[in-house]
Amino acid sequence: MNKYRFSRREFLQTTSRAAGATLTANAVLLNSEPLLASSPAVPASDRRRFGIVGVGMEGSNLLTTAIQLPGVECAAACDLYDGRHELAREIVGKPIPTTRHYKELLDNKEIDAIIVAVPDHWHKQVVIDGVAAGKDVYCEKPFSHTPADGLALVEAATKSDRIVMVGAQRTSSVLCAKAKELYDRGAIGTLSLVEATLGRNDPTGAWEYPPPPDLSPENLDWDTWQGTAPKKPFDPLAFARWRCWKEYGTGVAGDLLVHLISGMQTVLGINEIPKRVSAFGGIYRWKDGRDMPDVHQRSFRIRQCAGLHASKLGYGIHRSYSLYGLQRHHRTYGVWRQLFSATGRGSLSELLHGVLSRPSENTLSYALASGTRSQTRTGAGS
Numbered sequence: 001m002n003k004y005r006f007s008r009r010e011f012l013q014t015t016s017r018a019a020g021a022t023l024t025a026n027a028v029l030l031n032s033e034p035l036l037a038s039s040p041a042v043p044a045s046d047r048r049r050f051g052i053v054g055v056g057m058e059g060s061n062l063l064t065t066a067i068q069l070p071g072v073e074c075a076a077a078c079d080l081y082d083g084r085h086e087l088a089r090e091i092v093g094k095p096i097p098t099t100r101h102y103k104e105l106l107d108n109k110e111i112d113a114i115i116v117a118v119p120d121h122w123h124k125q126v127v128i129d130g131v132a133a134g135k136d137v138y139c140e141k142p143f144s145h146t147p148a149d150g151l152a153l154v155e156a157a158t159k160s161d162r163i164v165m166v167g168a169q170r171t172s173s174v175l176c177a178k179a180k181e182l183y184d185r186g187a188i189g190t191l192s193l194v195e196a197t198l199g200r201n202d203p204t205g206a207w208e209y210p211p212p213p214d215l216s217p218e219n220l221d222w223d224t225w226q227g228t229a230p231k232k233p234f235d236p237l238a239f240a241r242w243r244c245w246k247e248y249g250t251g252v253a254g255d256l257l258v259h260l261i262s263g264m265q266t267v268l269g270i271n272e273i274p275k276r277v278s279a280f281g282g283i284y285r286w287k288d289g290r291d292m293p294d295v296h297q298r299s300f301r302i303r304q305c306a307g308l309h310a311s312k313l314g315y316g317i318h319r320s321y322s323l324y325g326l327q328r329h330h331r332t333y334g335v336w337r338q339l340f341s342a343t344g345r346g347s348l349s350e351l352l353h354g355v356l357s358r359p360s361e362n363t364l365s366y367a368l369a370s371g372t373r374s375q376t377r378t379g380a381g382s
Contacts (some may be wrong), residue, residue, distance in 0.1 A: 042071030049075040051105035052115040053089075053126055054330050055084040057209075058140050061115030064166070066115065075111050078102040081239075082219040083212055100221050102126055114161075116140060119242045120249045121227050122148040127164065136163040142254035142260075143255035170263035188325030191268070194307040195322040196260040199315045200356045206286045206294060206313040207243045207255075211236035213339075228241045237289075245292035251292030252311035260309045263321060273301035274307070285314040 029076035048071060052063050055077055067074055076097040078090035085098035097104075105111055106129055115135035130137045138156075143166045156375055157164040161171050183191075199204060207236050215236050222234045229247035232238070243249035265271060279301040281293035299306070314376040 010199045014022035024196070027093070047071050047073060048114060049073055049110055049114045050113045051078065051108065051111045052075040052088070052117065053078045053102045053105065054115075054119075054140075055088045056117065058220070060084075060087060060091060062115050062117055062138075062140070063088065067092055076108060078103050078105055079213065080221040102225070103129065106130060106135060113135060113138065119225075120145040120254055121229055121247065124153055127153055127226070131156055131162040131164060132162040136165075138165045138167060141258045142166075142250050144252075145250060154359045155322065168258060168262040170259055171266050173266070175262050176266040180269060183267055183323065184269070188323060191305045191306060191323060191325045193322075193324040194264055194302075195267075195313075195320075195324075196264060196308070197320045198256040198260055199308045199310075199312040201313075201315050202255075205288060207241045208286070208288065209240045211240040212339070215239065236373045241290075244286075244288070244292055246291055248291065250294045252294065252313065254310040257296065257309060259300070260321070265308070267321075267323065270303065272302070274302045275302045 002297075028031055050066065050072065052066075052074060055063060056079070059079075063074060063077070066072060073097055074088075074092050075087065076099070077092075078099050078101065079085060080100050082100075088098055099105070102114075105114060114122060114126075114130050115131065115136060116139040118126060118140075120142060121265055122143045123144060127137050127139050127143075153164075153326055166329050182188075191283070220234075220238075220239065223231070225239065226232070238245060238248065243251060243255055249255070277298060279296065279298045281296035283290060283293055284295050288296045298309045299305070300309070
């Protein structure tokens with residue numbers, strides 16, 4: 001077994017003892033999905049072939065996971081940095097076609113779907129071209145770089161008969177599904193307030209990734225990578241840390257806030273924009289030349305409740321959700337809370353505990369622990 005990767009079962013076995021030591025009430029474990037190795041074999045005629053566009057930090061993790069799915073195989077990979085061509089072949093474990101030109105994957109009639117894991121400013125073009133070529137598309141979050149891009153993407157997806165999926169993990173989380181079940185049963189009564197925080201407290205969390213040591217204009221198509229952004233001379237830091245600049249990324253809003261919003265929407269069963277919203281922030285810690293805030297606070301009203309969301313790169317609380325509602329039957333306040341901790345990036349393993357608080361408080365709370373382990377690769381691209 002790769003020492004950097006845990007299966008869901010292995011994670012649950014490893015962490016259940018530690019979690020049990022910190023929670024005094026009875027624990028409720030969610031059922032994990034069947035191990036991939038136990039899935040029945042898929043006939044060659046029913047296999048689905050995909051291509052991946054972008055094999056950076058997120059792309060390499062997605063590729064590692066996708067090739068483990070039954071009946072699925074990677075047919076080709078695209079990246080503007082040649083060093084990731086070898087990385088893709090290493091992950092797949094066999095020679096596959098690699099290219100700098102993503103349209104070669106779209107022209108390949110044997111490819112059924114594409115994974116899009118490129119910087120935010122390239123999402124619109126690759127996804128629209130993908131559905132136009134008849135491919136199903138999985139796109140990393142955030143779906144769009146700008147609101148106008150988002151409208152164009154939704155229009156293209158709606159007009160096509162293709163499947164378009166955005167990779168926001170909370171929408172497929174068993175934890176959020178359980179929380180939704182509890183919320184729908186009226187565990188906290190009428191909702192009045194949603195609080196959510198996602199914070200990081202280290203250079204890696206603030207996207208200060210090191211560029212690949214061999215990166216140069218010879219092995220990177222720098223001009224194409226810039227896309228529609230204003231042209232500038234070759235800049236290794238912009239390539240590695242693109243989330244820091246508005247020309248290429250969406251900052252903490254597109255990297256972190258999207259998780260808070262999608263988790264909230266999943267639990268509450270809503271899909272709509274707030275009626276009112278205000279935001280403020282600034283660059284308070286990471287004064288490294290970036291122009292995107294490292295602190296971003298939002299307050300909003302959605303339906304009949306208020307919301308407070310904060311994303312910060314200056315302290316170490318990873319993720320937390322709190323949903324406050326009035327328990328009409330007991331006329332007391334109820335809280336549903338998620339507490340996340342993570343040790344790295346990669347496949348997510350999750351553990352849920354239900355904890356009933358002291359009777360005198362008349363408060364119902366749910367604490368969540370989750371963790372990930374994966375190998376860290378030098379250089380970022382998505």
